[in-house]
Amino acid sequence: MSGHHISSAKFLWGVGIVLLVLTFITVAVTWIEIPSPWNVVVAIAIAVVKAAVVAMFFMNLWWDTKFNILLLVMSIIFFMILVGITLLDTLYRTDPIPSF
Amino acid sequence: MATSETSNIKRLQVRRFKPEENPKSTYLTEETGIWAWMTTVDHKKIGLMYLASILFFFFVGGTLALLLRTELLTPAQSFITADTYNQIFTLHGAIMVFFFLVPSVPAALGNFVLPLQLGCKDVAFPRVNLLSYYIYVIGAVFTLIAIFTGGVDTGWTFYTPYSATTGGNVMMMTLGVFILGFSSILTGVNFIVTIHRLRSPGQTWNKISLFLWSLYATSIIQILATPVLAITLLLLTMERALHIGIFDPALGGDPVLYQHFFWFYSHPAVYIMIVPGFGIVSEIISTFSRKHIFGYWAIALSSLAIAFIGFLVWGHHMFTAGQSSLANMVFSFLTFLVGIPTGIKIFNWVATMYKGSIDMKTPMLYIMAFLFLFMIGGFTGIMLGSLAVDIHLHDTYYVVAHFHYVMMGGMVMAFLGGLHYWWPKMFGKMYNEFWARIACVVIFIGFNLTFLPQFVMGSMGMPRRYFNYLEQFQGYHQASTYGSYILGIGFLIIAAYLLHSLLRGKKAPPNPWGSRAMEWQTSSPPSLHNYEHTPVVINGPYDYHKPMSEFQLGIEGSHNGHGEHQHTETKTVEADK
Amino acid sequence: MAQTSANVKKGDHVQHHFVDSDQQFESAKMGMWIFLVTEILFFGGLFLAYIVFRSWYPELYLMASDHLDTFWGAVNTVVLIGSSLTVAMAIRSAQLNQQKGLIINLAITIALACIFMVIKYFEYTHKFDLGIYPGAYYAYDGIAHDKANIFFSIYYMMTGLHGIHVLIGIGLMIWLIVRARKGHFHSEYYTPVEITGLYWHLVDIIWIFLFPLLYLID
């Protein structure tokens, strides 16, 4: 019976604590001033790890069918397509419209 | 997935179930009455309800189009003022796109046919299916309110900043379309899950019909693109309600960003509007050529490829909008790629007909029209995708002609083909073949007369969305207007003989076309639960070299959960599921 | 997939078009995942607006995020993570036939969700007091940047839409409690709990991204 994975209470609490620790870290890194592009990278990286932990162990993707994992991956890919190609425009306009 | 399917071979006792010729009880004779219909969760009835609604909107949109064309008979204003003209073309576009074309094949025909082709009793979430219909109705009501409380004159694309500042009731309209989006999403969710989970025993991915593959690809586009439309329209609504300014240059926003948002949905959406049509073409061509489809996997996978590439090209609508030249070049290049999977499809369809025994019944006739018209539409699309050419042609009648060739010449022809193809299954009645062919020819002639001149005047510089024009274009406009009247007559003929068929039509046999596809292996019209047995699939839907008896197998003694049956000769098959 | 385990009997909860309980459960879950895909792209549009404007005006984001309270943002993050944990525990309870645990965990989740909304309410009203409204109504001159209104439009859209999702989640959870009290859920059938849980975790995930992107720009 795929999908009927039952996590132990200890395990779930463990996941919760990991998430709290990561939350603390993501706040803490703003205290040490990381230079400009890297602070964003670090913040996003930690957020991605947190999201992945939630998806895998709270939403049980770890034990789920491949198709459901594929769905999540697909949504991320298409979001990146949306952002990536739009940036090809907005980053390279010779005369960005907003500063008319 | 593949491994667990092959490692899971089960032996099933099956026997032949011949579809009943004169079914006593069908889905139309059971659970009747207004209330039963309105609360039904039966996919067939919901499909018919969708069908009635979209035909209603097709009629409204068509009438509006005839008004527009009549105004354009003369260069000067004749009977519609400029503002009214703007409102009418906006409504025509929005209604035809959002209320007719997007739900036409998936929600109406697809709802009816999909579970029949899978051999299951219903879609995975029947109540969600009904919900999606009511969401559609609510969206329609919002739109009607918008029409009667000021109207909308932005064009179906709702470009900012105009849409954020113009009068009328744009908010109602965008909310209506926003709501409609959810109906489309729910249908997509339902179809994907149904195709994944509710296939019959033995029906592996290479034994589902190409119509299902096309619906699958369409549903994927629906779930990936429609939410972006939703957020776009929500932002636009907020723009009008709260002046949030994200798209408003006066407040520091960027109107071109709106176009990115909009076309990220709407280019994929044009594939929502055509890919299901591709599915119908595959079904009909194979059935009426009595031949195995050529290149099953090529056709199936090219649908998915189109779905994917369709997400990479939206910027070809923005070549003149102030987009960076880098983006322009990338989008122009990517646009050409769309031609590849589309070409693959056309090639395979023609190859299917090669040496087949072709029977030019009405559905096939429509598909011939489709092939011809869609080719023109597709090629002119590629022309428009060429950056330099588009600078000249953008916002002219050339674009209008292009998308009418693909949307009307492509999808509407496929829809009509599908409607005629599945009509006997839906209602258990035949229509008048003679008049059906006449109507098809009339429509074909009317269509070309309407839209071919538009290519010419477009390339000569006639801009779109104007209610008057220079005298030099009058000849073309008049031809176009007369063509549209012929088109109108064609549709009236269809309405007449289909009504006649409903009331007085000859009874249809279960399988009037001798098709091997699964939906024909049950009675016409089907019973409330589609099949009286649990169907078992051992052949693909296009295996015309196999005897009909192999397509009518069901699990011995299963009764599909209903009633009792006589046992006759049985045999054992191995079904991998 | 589609492994049909013969030993699962067709119970009351199985709708007539499914073969067995498992098929129904897996279908519902897949349906929910597909719906979550649409949610991700729905919010994705807002993230796109965020990214585009941030790439144009990085200094604006630096200045404006100073006016968001990191402390309360962090508290809300902790609150939502806690609620994700309790939802997961609720599902566990349902799987183990623990009626009481299920209801208690759902109730705690609702409580946490309400705390989240209350904190959000105070954050919003504080900004309104300063005159920080979205777009055209923006009337605060503490930020020396002429596009400050755009940042806050994006802020309000993102957090507002997220807040609406939290409210919907609260509604769903109340509905689950009502059904749980009637004893509708047990180890063989807890599909609504499972898919509401998936929804709730996604709402959490979105906040996990909103928090650093809006509050933590140093």
Ligand code: HEM
């Ligand atoms: C072979 C594939 C296709 C290509 C390369 C293509 C290309 C294009 C291009 C470049 C434009 C923009 C023209 C302009 O505004 O200057 C356009 C417009 C349009 N196309 Fe296509 N197209 C294709 C197929 C389709 C299909 C299948 C549909 C619908 C079923 C469609 C519907 C439309 C619509 C509605 C517009 C006009 C949108 C508007 O501005 O109102 N196209 N196409």
Ligand SMILES: [Cu+2]
């Ligand atoms: Cu396009």
